[in-house]
Amino acid sequence: MLNKVILIGRLTKDPVMRYTSDMVPVTTFTxxxxxxxxxxxxxxxxxxxxxxxxxxxxxxxxxxxKKGRLVAVTGSIQTRTWDDSSGNRHWVTEVVADDVRFLEPKSGFGSGSAPEEEKELDEDFDKLFEDIPDDFDGFTPIESEDDLPF
Structure with a gap:
């Protein structure tokens, strides 16, 4: 089985960092x-x-x-559930990131990159796919809603 996600996109708002009860930092963003x-x-x-x-x-x-920053995220899909105070069950599917690459310089994100920076970004992007097995042929479509975990 393979659970690997590679995404490139922009943050919709500034990330939020919290700490678990054991003081482990966790940051979320969309x-x-x-x-x-x-x-x-x-x-x-x-x-x-x-x-x-x-x-x-x-x-x-x-x-x-920050909001608007272009990043590449590699990680895995995680689905979890919780019950609210009314007893309603909630599902969330999220990506747990193993790596986050900043694809724009911090000082000028949104304004484009210099040609040499673009070349480095292209090389970094190619490296994102190195871990995917050669015989990986894509995803199997879900035939029925009965196959969904929620």
């Missing part, structure tokens, strides 16, 4: 990721993906990321 097609209305649909980072990576993200 990534806006465009889909690879244009709708009939001429717009590119966007998904809003919740991202979770832990420990040192959480501190780095909280201290360096």
């Amino acid at each position: 990534l806006a990721v465009n889909r690879n097609y244009v709708s009939q209305s001429g717009e590119r649909p966007t998904d809003f993906i919740p991202i979770v980072t832990w420990r040192k990576l959480a501190e780095i993200c909280a201290n360096n990321l």
Whole structure:
């Protein structure tokens, strides 16, 4: 089995850092990721993906990321549930990040990169796919809603 996610997108708002009861830092943010097609209305649909980072990576993200910053995130999908005070069960699917790469310089994000920086970013982007096995042929479509975990 393989659970690996690679996303490139922009933060929808500033990240939020909290601490667990054991004082472990955890930072969350939402990534806006465009889909690879244009709708009939001429717009590119966007998904809003919740991202979770832990420990040192959480501190780095909280201290360096801001709304609008372009990043590459690698990690895995996690689904969890909880019951609220009314007894209603809630599901959340999020990406637990193993790595977050800043794809724009901190001082000028949103304004584009210099050509040599773009070359470095292209090389870094290519490295994101090195861990995917050669025989990985994609995802198996879900045939029925009965196969969904929620």
